[in-house]
Amino acid sequence: MAGKLVICPTPLGNLGDMTARALDALRAADAVCAEDTRVTGRLLAAFDIKKRLERLDEGLIGERAATVAARVRAGETIAYCSDAGMPGVSDPGLRLVRACREAGAPVEVLPGPTAAATAYVASGCCNPRFYFGGFFPRKDAERRALLEGLRALDAALVFYESPNRLVGALGALAEAFPLREAAVCRELTKLHEEVARDALPALRDAFAAREREGGVKGEIVLVVDGPNASESAAAEQSAEEAARARAAKLKANGMRGKDVARALADEFGIARNTAYDIALGS
Helix, strand or coil, X not given: CCCEEEECCECCCCHHHCCHHHHHHHHHCCEEEECCHHHHHHHHHHCCCCCCEEECCHHHHHHHHHHHHHHHHCCCEEEEECCCECCCCCCCHHHHHHHHHHHCCCEEECCCCCHHHHHHHHCCCXXXXXXXXXXXXXXXXXXXHHHHHHCCCCCEEXXXXXXXXXXXXXXXXXXXXXXXXXXXXXXXXXCXXXXXXXXXXXXXXXXXXXXXXXXCCCCEEEEECXXXXXXXXXXXXXXXXXXXXXXXXXXXXXXXXXHHHHHHHHHHCCCHHHHHHHHHHC
């Protein structure tokens, strides 16, 4: 019988979300590879499934992925589970799938819980598109560069974040997008599930206060709304103010009004009529 790698999603926190297909796959597997054998071991025990467990975490998957692919090609059926949700979404499972694809080993991916999609829907965001950025960058410079690159993207922004870095992440987001609303989705599907939605500066301040009072715990997904009318209006006003200052300098250097208008439109991306009004009025 031909082998295969089976990607098995597991519940985010509520065992009732385990699918029948995933349970059947785990029962049928020759071995179960897991990001953390303790976490997956508890899951298997909850459903009375007895299987050989093999640890395959971030530190091991690079050196062992090729071996797993060879075992699959040799006829073994191997299931892979991450700690929670869909393996391969911001976890080492992605490299295991890649290794099997490159080796020509069959891969079956089962549908199931995903924190990013669950948070996107729970957030109350109305944008029909979302960008998933994995874990939010830790360094300030990387955060600023990423958010500046995403500023004009017409989509909600979804990131995973550690509770220990939540306040810093909200601060960076509030600085980049002060006019946007967002949601902090915490402990999804679990007993203490929370979806806190507000303007980013308000969320930053609220969770900073909670941090001072004892901290924030649990798995967290951040969902930031896409560009809105207020943000667009503020950007246009800022561009026009910068264009006026630039127009004054160009005219002081002797440039004709018509040429100033063209330069402003090209440099600041403002409408031609607006550029002419600024050029003539500066």
